[in-house]
Amino acid sequence: MLTNKMIGVIGGGQCSPEIAKLAEEVGERIAQNDGLLICGGLSGVMEAACKGAKKQHGTTIGILPGDRTSDANDYVDIAIATGLGEARNVIIVKSSDAVIAINGEYGTLSEISFCLKLGKPVIGLKTWNFDPGIIDAKDATQALNKVMELVR
Amino acid sequence: MLTNKMIGVIGGGQCSPEIAKLAEEVGERIAQNDGLLICGGLSGVMEAACKGAKKQHGTTIGILPGDRTSDANDYVDIAIATGLGEARNVIIVKSSDAVIAINGEYGTLSEISFCLKLGKPVIGLKTWNFDPGIIDAKDATQALNKVMELVR
Amino acid sequence: MLTNKMIGVIGGGQCSPEIAKLAEEVGERIAQNDGLLICGGLSGVMEAACKGAKKQHGTTIGILPGDRTSDANDYVDIAIATGLGEARNVIIVKSSDAVIAINGEYGTLSEISFCLKLGKPVIGLKTWNFDPGIIDAKDATQALNKVMELVR
Amino acid sequence: MLTNKMIGVIGGGQCSPEIAKLAEEVGERIAQNDGLLICGGLSGVMEAACKGAKKQHGTTIGILPGDRTSDANDYVDIAIATGLGEARNVIIVKSSDAVIAINGEYGTLSEISFCLKLGKPVIGLKTWNFDPGIIDAKDATQALNKVMELVR
Numbered sequence: 001m002l003t004n005k006m007i008g009v010i011g012g013g014q015c016s017p018e019i020a021k022l023a024e025e026v027g028e029r030i031a032q033n034d035g036l037l038i039c040g041g042l043s044g045v046m047e048a049a050c051k052g053a054k055k056q057h058g059t060t061i062g063i064l065p066g067d068r069t070s071d072a073n074d075y076v077d078i079a080i081a082t083g084l085g086e087a088r089n090v091i092i093v094k095s096s097d098a099v100i101a102i103n104g105e106y107g108t109l110s111e112i113s114f115c116l117k118l119g120k121p122v123i124g125l126k127t128w129n130f131d132p133g134i135i136d137a138k139d140a141t142q143a144l145n146k147v148m149e150l151v152r
Numbered sequence: 153m154l155t156n157k158m159i160g161v162i163g164g165g166q167c168s169p170e171i172a173k174l175a176e177e178v179g180e181r182i183a184q185n186d187g188l189l190i191c192g193g194l195s196g197v198m199e200a201a202c203k204g205a206k207k208q209h210g211t212t213i214g215i216l217p218g219d220r221t222s223d224a225n226d227y228v229d230i231a232i233a234t235g236l237g238e239a240r241n242v243i244i245v246k247s248s249d250a251v252i253a254i255n256g257e258y259g260t261l262s263e264i265s266f267c268l269k270l271g272k273p274v275i276g277l278k279t280w281n282f283d284p285g286i287i288d289a290k291d292a293t294q295a296l297n298k299v300m301e302l303v304r
Numbered sequence: 305m306l307t308n309k310m311i312g313v314i315g316g317g318q319c320s321p322e323i324a325k326l327a328e329e330v331g332e333r334i335a336q337n338d339g340l341l342i343c344g345g346l347s348g349v350m351e352a353a354c355k356g357a358k359k360q361h362g363t364t365i366g367i368l369p370g371d372r373t374s375d376a377n378d379y380v381d382i383a384i385a386t387g388l389g390e391a392r393n394v395i396i397v398k399s400s401d402a403v404i405a406i407n408g409e410y411g412t413l414s415e416i417s418f419c420l421k422l423g424k425p426v427i428g429l430k431t432w433n434f435d436p437g438i439i440d441a442k443d444a445t446q447a448l449n450k451v452m453e454l455v456r
Numbered sequence: 457m458l459t460n461k462m463i464g465v466i467g468g469g470q471c472s473p474e475i476a477k478l479a480e481e482v483g484e485r486i487a488q489n490d491g492l493l494i495c496g497g498l499s500g501v502m503e504a505a506c507k508g509a510k511k512q513h514g515t516t517i518g519i520l521p522g523d524r525t526s527d528a529n530d531y532v533d534i535a536i537a538t539g540l541g542e543a544r545n546v547i548i549v550k551s552s553d554a555v556i557a558i559n560g561e562y563g564t565l566s567e568i569s570f571c572l573k574l575g576k577p578v579i580g581l582k583t584w585n586f587d588p589g590i591i592d593a594k595d596a597t598q599a600l601n602k603v604m605e606l607v608r
Contacts, residue, residue, distance in 0.1 A: 002373060002383055036382065061382060067398055067422075067541065069306060078340065078365060079306055080384060081398040083541040085523065086266060087239040094371055094385040106269035113262035114238060118371075130282045154525055154535055188534065213534060219389065219550055219574075221458060230492065230517060231458055232536060233550040237371065237387040246523055246537040270523075390570060391543040414569035418542060421562035434586045 004059075005151045007035040008096030010111045011045025011104040011127070019045060019103045022125060024052035025140035026100055031058025033148055038063065038095055040088070041072045041079055045102050050075030063092050090114050097151040100143050101127040101134070121150040156211075157303045159187040160248030162241075162263045163197025163256040163279070171197060171255045174277060176204035177292035178252055183210025185300050190215065190247055192240070193224045193231055197254050202227030215244050242266050249303040252295050253279040253286070273302040308363075309455045311339040312400030314393075314415045315349025315408040315431070323349060323407045326429060328356035329444035330404055335362025337452050342367065342399055344392070345376045345383055349406050354379030367396050394418050401455040404447050405431040405438070425454040460515075461607045463491040464552030466567045467501025467560040467583070475501060475559045478581060480508035481596035482556055487514025489604055494519065494551055496544070497528045497535055501558050506531030519548050546570050553607040556599050557583040557590070577606040 007030045011023060027049035030037045037053045039046040041062020050060040054075045062076035065088050069079035082088040089107065093099060093114040098121040101112055108127060115122035116133045123143045124134040135150075137143035159182045163175060179201035182189045189205045191198040193214020202212040206227045214228035217240050221231035234240040241259065245251060245266040250273040253264055260279060267274035268285045275295045276286040287302075289295035311334045315327060331353035334341045341357045343350040345366020354364040358379045366380035369392050373383035386392040393411065397403060397418040402425040405416055412431060419426035420437045427447045428438040439454075441447035463486045467479060483505035486493045493509045495502040497518020506516040510531045518532035521544050525535035538544040545563065549555060549570040554577040557568055564583060571578035572589045579599045580590040591606075593599035 002376065002380070006373065006383075059382075061384075063384070069310065069399060069401075072306065076306070078363075078382060079310075079399065080365075080367070080395060082395050083398050084239070084395075084543060085242070085539040086269065087236070087242045087540060090237070090239045091384060091386050091388075094387050095373060095383065097373075106265045110262045110265035110269065113258045113265055117238065117258035117262065154528065154532070158525065158535075211534075213536075215536070221462065221551060221553075224458065228458070230515075230534060231462075231551065232517075232519070232547060234547050235389040235550050236391060236547075239388060243536060243538050243540075246539050247525060247535065249525075388543070389546070390573065391540070391546045394541070394543045394545075410569045410573035414566045414573065417562045417566035417569055421542065421566065 005035045005097045006038050006095055007147060008092050008099035009037055009039045009046065009049040009102065010092065010099060010108050011102035012108060013042050013044040013046070015044040015048070015103055019126065020048040022140060023048035023102050026102060026125070026143060027052025027058070028056045029140050029144035031056035033144055036061060038092055040064070040092060041076050043073055045104065047073035047075060049102070063088050063095070086110070093118060093120055096120060098123065098147045100125065100147060103127055121147070123147055157187045157249045158190050158247055159299060160244050160251035161189055161191040161198065161201040161254065162244065162251055162260050163254035164260060165194050165196040165198070167196040167200070167255055171278065172200040174292060175200035175254050178254060178277070178295060179204025179210070180208045181292050181296035183208035185296055188213060190244055192216070192244060193228050195225055197256065199225035199227060215240050215247070238262070245270060245272055248272060250275065250299045252277065252299060255279050273299070275299055309339045309401045310342050310399055311451060312396050312403035313341055313343045313350065313353040313406065314396065314403060314412050315406035316412060317346050317348040317350070319348040319352070319407055323430065324352040326444060327352035327406050330406060330429070330447060331356025331362070332360045333444050333448035335360035337448055340365060342396055344368070344396060345380050347377055349408065351377035351379060367392050367399070390414070397422060397424055400424060402427065402451045404429065404451060407431050425451070427451055461491045461553045462494050462551055463603060464548050464555035465493055465495045465502065465505040465558065466548065466555060466564050467558040468564060469498050469500040469502065471500045471504070471559055475582065476504040478596060479504035479558050482558060482581070482599060483508025483514070484512045485596050485600035487512035489600055492517060494548055496520070496548060497532050499529055501560065503529035503531060519544050519551070542566070549574060549576055552576060554579065554603045556581065556603060559583050577603070579603055
């Protein structure tokens with residue numbers, strides 16, 4: 001039974017310390033709200049978010065672009081090796097009940113696009129902001145409050 | 153030998169008559185420039201562009217989301233049934249030497265994102281316009297002039 | 305950190321009561337050996353194996369062919385909605401440290417083929433048996449003994 | 457309009473001169489029967505079959521595992537860069553009206569499995585032969601005769 005909500009975290013594979021701190025807080029809040037964190041499993045925003053979730057004893061899932069589960073960052077519990085490259089982005093979106101976009105560049109934009117196309121709630125933190133469908137949040141706590149309201 | 157350039161056309165599965173006319177002109181220009189037209193193979197912008205290419209005896213390729221080649225529009229010569237849903241979008245981008253985006257919504261935006269991420273030239277006609285990486289064109293002829301310069 | 309081994313279970317979406325019992329035992333053994341059970345997330349062998357793992361408080365992961373996590377059977381903890389159809393089969397193989405094939409038909413055969421191609425250990429229980437690369441086991445306990453030796 | 461039949465050719469990326477000769481003959485026969493040849497686009501059986509088709513002025517399509525169309529062998533007219541690795545195998549099967557398997561190893565076996573699962577006619581030439589669903593042929597001419605009967 002899928003009792004816990006699956007919350008996607010998307011963002012760049014490289015990020016500033018400030019963004020990493022924000023991603024870590026998002027990860028903490030996801031775990032504190034009993035969400036499962038799903039992401040691309042690599043470094044940057046993904047790693048920071050997984051680190052935060054593990055601090056709070058949450059569960060983390062990485063949907064990797066490559067062929068090896070060992071590509072996952074150190075805070076991934078369950079590593080899925082898709083071997084699909086960028087095509088794996090849409091799997092993160094389809095598997096999430098809601099998605100939190102943190103900063104990020106064009107890969108993140110592709111995932112936001114899929115959220116908007118598929119009608120999946122997407123909350124934005126310091127990220128692309130060109131469409132009313134991207135729900136703005138001012139910090140990690142507000143992002144999770146909005147997510148939990150949307151997926152209840 | 154891959155002697156002809158592969159030109160992607162991306163855009164909505166539904167479109168206005170005005171956009172369809174523009175897409176048809178783009179298809180004609182692709183064929184007149186000896187390009188191979190690759191697209192998602194369905195209706196709307198994709199069908200209009202294929203129709204234009206066939207008017208000029210070009211070759212058209214449809215990368216379909218579903219399991220059946222019979223899903224292709226009537227102007228597709230070579231139908232590829234991926235069965236991958238939206239994940240097929242990235243295949244269109246990877247297979248193109250350059251991409252022309254015509255109007256379109258979130259699906260088109262995902263493809264533009266993949267172009268920008270992968271460094272694939274993308275020319276825009278009445279489409280998303282939020283990034284300097286999207287090369288603006290005013291009509292079909294100018295779009296093809298820019299494409300042919302970029303892929304030479 | 306990927307501390308627990310990921311054990312794939314592959315087999316038909318429909319199966320006899322006898323095969324379901326065998327799959328359930330395999331699921332129980334995986335959990336008892338601290339493995340994570342990964343499978344296609346649907347009915348038949350997949351459901352029975354997940355049911356067995358949950359009896360022993362294990363963790364179950366379903367890599368679904370469709371677009372919705374709600375397609376997962378009732379014993380899946382973590383549902384990944386790939387939207388890729390049969391192309392998702394290779395993801396199960398790539399994500400597993402070893403695979404146990406139970407009965408099954410042509411879909412199972414495609415997964416066994418990917419195991420053999422990619423050099424992933426595959427243990428067979430009442431399944432396809434045409435290649436020395438498929439390691440035969442006589443029951444669930446022996447299958448897990450062989451798996452745990454191979455992935456240590 | 458999909459007026460020409462799409463005929464898949466599957467087989468190993470490496471092969472003996474004898475198998476290459478057989479694959480080349482199959483390619484020639486496909487072109488002589490106005491079929492479009494679709495394959496994995498790489499070397500070995502795929503390259504030999506494409507070479508044969510081009511000798512007879514046929515059209516060849518390569519569904520590549522990697523990210524670059526330049527990975528295609530020299531006899532591919534239309535190169536599709538999927539970036540999906542082995543997951544691209546199922547695209548070849550879904551896009552074909554019928555498939556001819558020539559020799560081959562486990563990758564070929566995965567494709568034969570998908571043919572049998574999806575009910576796609578598969579003709580075998582010196583290949584896996586463990587299932588009555590694989591239609592045996594003794595040479596290239598007989599293989600094409602059987603294919604053309606099945607896809608008419």
